[in-house]
Amino acid sequence: MDFNDTSEEAAYRKEVRAWLKANAPRTKGARDGGLEDPVSMDDSRAWQRKKAEAGYACITWPKAWGGGGGAAWQSVIFGQEEAAFQTPANPFAIGLGMCVPTVMTVGNEADKQRFVRPAVLGEEIWCQLFSEPSGGSDAAAARTRAVKDGDDWVINGQKVWTSGAHFSDFGLLLARTDPDVPKHKGLTMFWIDMKASGVEVRPIHQMSGASNFNEVYFTDLRVKDSQRVGAVGEGWRVALVTLMNERLSVGGGGGGSNYRRLLALAGDIQTLTGLGVKDAALREKIAEWYVQAEGLKYTTFRTMTALSRGQTPGPESSIGKVVSATLMQDMANTALELEDQFGIISDPANAPLAGGFQTALMNAPGLRIAGGTDEILRNIIAERVLGLPQDVRLDKDVAFKDIPTGR
Amino acid sequence: MDFDFSDDQKFLKTEARKFLDARCGVAVVRGVLDDGAKAYDAELWKAVAGQGWLGVNIPEAHGGLGLGGVELCAIAEELGRALAPIPFASTVYFVAEALMLAGSQAQKAKWLPKIAAGEVIGCFATVERPGVLTEAQVQAKVEGGKLTGVKLPVTDGDIADLAVVLAKQAGRGSLYLVELAGPGVAREVLTTLDPTRSAARLVFTGATAEPLGDPGEGMSLAEAILDRAAVMLAFEQVGGADRALEMAKEYAMQRYAFGRPIGSYQAIKHKLADIYIKNELARSNAYYGAWALGAGGSQLPLAAAAARVAACEAFWFAAKENLQTHGGMGFTWDVDCHLYYRRAQQLGLVAGGAKAWKERLVSQLERRNAA
Numbered sequence: 001m002d003f004n005d006t007s008e009e010a011a012y013r014k015e016v017r018a019w020l021k022a023n024a025p026r027t028k029g030a031r032d033g034g035l036e037d038p039v040s041m042d043d044s045r046a047w048q049r050k051k052a053e054a055g056y057a058c059i060t061w062p063k064a065w066g067g068g069g070g071a072a073w074q075s076v077i078f079g080q081e082e083a084a085f086q087t088p089a090n091p092f093a094i095g096l097g098m099c100v101p102t103v104m105t106v107g108n109e110a111d112k113q114r115f116v117r118p119a120v121l122g123e124e125i126w127c128q129l130f131s132e133p134s135g136g137s138d139a140a141a142a143r144t145r146a147v148k149d150g151d152d153w154v155i156n157g158q159k160v161w162t163s164g165a166h167f168s169d170f171g172l173l174l175a176r177t178d179p180d181v182p183k184h185k186g187l188t189m190f191w192i193d194m195k196a197s198g199v200e201v202r203p204i205h206q207m208s209g210a211s212n213f214n215e216v217y218f219t220d221l222r223v224k225d226s227q228r229v230g231a232v233g234e235g236w237r238v239a240l241v242t243l244m245n246e247r248l249s250v251g252g253g254g255g256g257s258n259y260r261r262l263l264a265l266a267g268d269i270q271t272l273t274g275l276g277v278k279d280a281a282l283r284e285k286i287a288e289w290y291v292q293a294e295g296l297k298y299t300t301f302r303t304m305t306a307l308s309r310g311q312t313p314g315p316e317s318s319i320g321k322v323v324s325a326t327l328m329q330d331m332a333n334t335a336l337e338l339e340d341q342f343g344i345i346s347d348p349a350n351a352p353l354a355g356g357f358q359t360a361l362m363n364a365p366g367l368r369i370a371g372g373t374d375e376i377l378r379n380i381i382a383e384r385v386l387g388l389p390q391d392v393r394l395d396k397d398v399a400f401k402d403i404p405t406g407r
Numbered sequence: 408m409d410f411d412f413s414d415d416q417k418f419l420k421t422e423a424r425k426f427l428d429a430r431c432g433v434a435v436v437r438g439v440l441d442d443g444a445k446a447y448d449a450e451l452w453k454a455v456a457g458q459g460w461l462g463v464n465i466p467e468a469h470g471g472l473g474l475g476g477v478e479l480c481a482i483a484e485e486l487g488r489a490l491a492p493i494p495f496a497s498t499v500y501f502v503a504e505a506l507m508l509a510g511s512q513a514q515k516a517k518w519l520p521k522i523a524a525g526e527v528i529g530c531f532a533t534v535e536r537p538g539v540l541t542e543a544q545v546q547a548k549v550e551g552g553k554l555t556g557v558k559l560p561v562t563d564g565d566i567a568d569l570a571v572v573l574a575k576q577a578g579r580g581s582l583y584l585v586e587l588a589g590p591g592v593a594r595e596v597l598t599t600l601d602p603t604r605s606a607a608r609l610v611f612t613g614a615t616a617e618p619l620g621d622p623g624e625g626m627s628l629a630e631a632i633l634d635r636a637a638v639m640l641a642f643e644q645v646g647g648a649d650r651a652l653e654m655a656k657e658y659a660m661q662r663y664a665f666g667r668p669i670g671s672y673q674a675i676k677h678k679l680a681d682i683y684i685k686n687e688l689a690r691s692n693a694y695y696g697a698w699a700l701g702a703g704g705s706q707l708p709l710a711a712a713a714a715r716v717a718a719c720e721a722f723w724f725a726a727k728e729n730l731q732t733h734g735g736m737g738f739t740w741d742v743d744c745h746l747y748y749r750r751a752q753q754l755g756l757v758a759g760g761a762k763a764w765k766e767r768l769v770s771q772l773e774r775r776n777a778a
Binding site for chain 2: 001002003004005006009073259260263277280283284286287288290291292294295296297298299301302304305306308309316319322323375377378379381382383385386387388389390391392
């Protein structure tokens with residue numbers, strides 16, 4: 001049980017830190033979703049290229065594909081160290097974390113040669129086109145149709161909650177090719193050119209005011225059969241490869257609101273019984289949240305230890321988001337309660353701590369839903385980790401077109 | 408980063424589980440539960456001593472195995488899982504650790520070998536009245552080397568040979584070693600929530616008391632001992648919580664309602680997922696506590712508090728929701744759910760309850776932030 005780096009890890013960390021110090025750009029505020037700004041996108045691309053050229057982009061990928069040819073623990077250490085710098089926003093995460101690895105695993109040789117390296121270098125950005133208005137958690141219920149027409153496929157339908165579709169070059173699209181078989185069997189995966197005619201991207205105006213996601217409409221979008229990723233009817237199996245890669249990427253902590261900021265706030269605010277930081281009920285809550293936040297941090301250290309030892313990490317990393325999202329929401333709500341009437345002010349100029357807890361409150365609902373809702377994540381823990389039986393599925397052995405639909 | 412048990416420690420843990428599966432089945436636990444005259448399982452205690460577990464963290468020079476605190480944590484997790492009905496925590500986490508922390512060479516040489524050999528049972532006698540342990544509540548006092556006062560509840564006080572007692576000398580809290588077989592000691596068994604772990608009222612009327620550590624340092628020493636015990640107890644709690652989750656899972660797969668296993672309903676799935684989440688958070692915090700214990704640095708008080716708060720929450724939640732998952736059967740004497748429900752309370756309170764530890768945690772946090 002050693003919390004400290006091994007000598008090998010310490011040496012790598014030192015090397016990474018020195019490289020970051022010499023090379024990381026001093027970009028202010030770019031992490032606040034400023035990707036609409038072309039300057040910040042240029043910054044992001046430049047930073048990605050710099051990392052790729054030094055072998056720090058896609059550290060675990062083979063050098064032949066533009067990666068670093070390194071180990072998973074190195075990737076974790078680089079991520080930890082990079083987080084200490086104010087680096088540009090990362091619009092490449094979905095492509096490099098999910099879409100491109102799918103192409104590398106399932107795609108044909110020509111696609112691999114064509115797509116992997118430009119993605120690593122930050123020249124091309126990918127988005128993932130799975131979720132649809134009729135099926136958020138139920139991704140296999142996709143209705144977007146792809147119909148064979150000679151050597152082409154013609155695609156019609158709509159995707160939703162697509163992160164970064166507005167600045168993506170390519171998308172990985174899950175489409176229904178056969179509605180006459182059960183839902184998991186009638187899907188096929190394609191890559192598409194996001195700039196092609198027949199693709200329309202419309203930003204979603206989120207409750208937080210920001211627009212990080214999009215709706216994507218397909219109207220008679222024509223794609224070649226060579227754009228198919230995997231066999232016809234194998235789309236769900238390919239999608240699972242994508243989602244597996246999502247789970248393999250080791251996540252960080254919660255972010256947003258944290259107990260340090262809450263302690264700072266409580267040290268500067270009066271309650272009826274004195275200074276907020278002396279309030280026993282608040283202190284109990286802070287202790288509970290501390291234990292959750294630190295517990296998550298140490299859980300990622302357990303994952304990293306398994307990677308360091310060359311083992312497959314246990315399922316414990318699956319608890320991350322389900323804990324951190326609610327933690328963020330509850331902490332923000334308590335902070336606002338502490339601010340009392342001031343809590344309604346979100347204007348950074350007037351709100352305590354520049355309105356950080358107000359922002360967290362408005363972002364938290366999205367965090368509890370995106371990438372698997374709290375409920376779906378609990379199902380996944382129960383079924384895949386604990387081995388409990390699946391719920392009764394009314395749609396399993398029915399032709400997709402005969403599955404009942406509500407709204 | 409090596410944030411897990413080592414291969415050797417895992418081997419020790421696996422062997423401990425095999426041993427306890429064979430020697431500490433639920434019949435052994437129930438043997439103590441159902442027999443009012445039985446304070447602990449003496450046979451298991453002997454067997455555990457034979458394995459050398461009592462001396463895992465005691466130096467070889469004092470008759471122990473000298474392995475270390477993390478090894479002790481590995482064994483603690485298995486003892487907690489098995490609900491071992493023996494005075495292990497009192498003797499090892501409290502008294503042996505107190506001796507190693509504050510004892511003189513002579514005290515260590517006298518007592519540690521006997522503890523390691525299983526010849527001496529220990530107990531930690533601090534509390535006198537309901538509420539959090541504070542120096543102000545301590546009425547017991549020592550004058551001229553003689554101890555007078557009443558301590559309760561003292562876990563294993565009815566069977567212990569040696570007590571570490573918090574008492575006042577000239578108005579200042581100090582720790583003392585008291586041999587309980589000597590004159591001036593009366594004990595009375597208390598009825599408690601968890602009969603698989605006994606407790607007593609100790610009445611001292613002029614019992615011989617030998618100082619342990621510096622006079623006047625009793626309260627801070629007691630807190631240092633509690634920090635160490637909290638980490639080891641956290642592993643027992645994690646072990647118990649894991650077993651409670653397994654029980655709930657097994658039952659949820661076998662029990663059918665409305666034509667299907669109850670484990671296929673989301674109400675049960677989400678409940679069990681929540682137990683899993685709390686257990687893993689508790690395990691991670693316990694690991695950090697174990698590391699802090701071994702590293703011996705200033706991180707221990709905060710790490711111990713975090714381990715304790717997370718472990719108390721995890722075992723309590725797992726125990727109560729395991730019982731709930733079993734429905735009416737869980738409320739019967741014959742089904743084992745209540746054993747965990749009882750032990751969760753016993754472990755959750757024996758080193759001070761979570762409420763007080765949360766306060767300690769935040770105080771430590773403020774201290775760290777101020778530094």
